[in-house]
Amino acid sequence: xxxxxxxxxxxxxxxxxxxxxxxxxxxxxxxxxxxxxxxxxxxxxxxxxxxxxxxxxxxxxxxxxxxxxxxxxxxxxxxxxxxx
Numbered sequence: 001x002x003x004x005x006x007x008x009x010x011x012x013x014x015x016x017x018x019x020x021x022x023x024x025x026x027x028x029x030x031x032x033x034x035x036x037x038x039x040x041x042x043x044x045x046x047x048x049x050x051x052x053x054x055x056x057x058x059x060x061x062x063x064x065x066x067x068x069x070x071x072x073x074x075x076x077x078x079x080x081x082x083x084x
Contacts (some may be wrong), residue, residue: 019082031049032047
């Protein structure tokens with residue numbers, strides 16, 4: 001069985017690192033990260049993950065707008081919203 005492929009879109013580097021460590025310890029492949037909504041859209045679109053973990057409070061494009069834009073794409077990934 002193939003591991004789940006995930007992209008993390010989170011503006012805080014320490015939170016991204018913690019998520020990556022936790023997910024990889026569970027056998028989940030973190031294939032990319034992005035620090036803002038604009039880079040997040042490009043990253044998710046280019047890497048085609050199974051799941052995108054998206055923070056709501058992102059600079060550039062917030063998590064709600066990013067989720068809306070991603071869900072409008074063909075073969076959109078599953079989305080997990082992250083917030084404080």
